[in-house]
Amino acid sequence: METGQPSKTAYSAARYRAAHQFLELGAIFKDPLAPRILGASAEELQADAPRRAMRVFIAARHRFAEDALAAAVHRGIRTVVVLGAGLDTFAYRNPFEDVRVIEVDHPATQAWKRERLADTGIEIPPTVSYVGVDFEKESLGDRLDLAGPAFFVWLGVVPYLTRQGFDETLRFVAGVPGSEVVFDYAQSPSVMSPERRAQLEARADRVARIGEPWLTYFEPAEIAAELTGLGFTEIEDLGPAQLAAHFFGRHDVPADTPGGHLLRAAR
Numbered sequence: 001m002e003t004g005q006p007s008k009t010a011y012s013a014a015r016y017r018a019a020h021q022f023l024e025l026g027a028i029f030k031d032p033l034a035p036r037i038l039g040a041s042a043e044e045l046q047a048d049a050p051r052r053a054m055r056v057f058i059a060a061r062h063r064f065a066e067d068a069l070a071a072a073v074h075r076g077i078r079t080v081v082v083l084g085a086g087l088d089t090f091a092y093r094n095p096f097e098d099v100r101v102i103e104v105d106h107p108a109t110q111a112w113k114r115e116r117l118a119d120t121g122i123e124i125p126p127t128v129s130y131v132g133v134d135f136e137k138e139s140l141g142d143r144l145d146l147a148g149p150a151f152f153v154w155l156g157v158v159p160y161l162t163r164q165g166f167d168e169t170l171r172f173v174a175g176v177p178g179s180e181v182v183f184d185y186a187q188s189p190s191v192m193s194p195e196r197r198a199q200l201e202a203r204a205d206r207v208a209r210i211g212e213p214w215l216t217y218f219e220p221a222e223i224a225a226e227l228t229g230l231g232f233t234e235i236e237d238l239g240p241a242q243l244a245a246h247f248f249g250r251h252d253v254p255a256d257t258p259g260g261h262l263l264r265a266a267r
Helices: 008-023 033-038 042-048 052-074 107-120 163-174 194-209 220-229 240-248
Strands: 079-083 100-105 128-132 151-154 180-186 234-238 260-266
Touching (some): 008 033, 008 042, 008 052, 107 128, 220 260, 234 240
Antiparallel strands (some): 180 260
8 A cells, every 4th residue: 555545456446336337327326426536438447348247246235335324324323434435435425414424444545535536526525524544553443433323334345354354343333332334245265166266366366466465255154143243133144146136136046156245234
């Protein structure tokens, strides 16, 4: 991570969201600010066309998170905390006037993002604040003071954390009564088919070479047990089969197919 530069994987995720607006016309997730914050044109983003599987997964995880967020606001939550915010744009298109958004991320990524916001004329609403945290070196509890329940959005982060970094952050979230969290996690390549395992290991090698390796995997029963042990009483976990059915109307994916998961948990 370089001062004044974004996380490379955060940039890639934003590019996938931006490309989805043109290549699938935002069919799963509408984010008109994603192309703008990157300064990317429709023509430039056409290069992303072959990477559809990752693009629609990223679109689906944001749609899943923001649908759950809207439901939480309807129930009375008025604070949203975006953990590892990267180039996420929710704070700048937040439709809820009385909901504050706290973006938490590495200071280097935050600095670059705020430059991009200024350069592209995207206004920072008064409801937005920033907390700089290196999840592997600093405690979230030492930097973030919440007066009440919050909705935590934690996307595209968990696989890049050590298990200790993940556990400490999750314990903080669990210690905020009435709160809710949405995050994504990956199952280990070791449980995949040989072809899929080879694809994932190749991708893992690519992100490791840019200094952002995958470090933590979970199996569904393992993460469910951890969440239950921390007092979460409502857990919704969508794996590949459930995601295919929910977002694409496909019911042909075997129920136990391993892969990327989206998870919502509430206390």
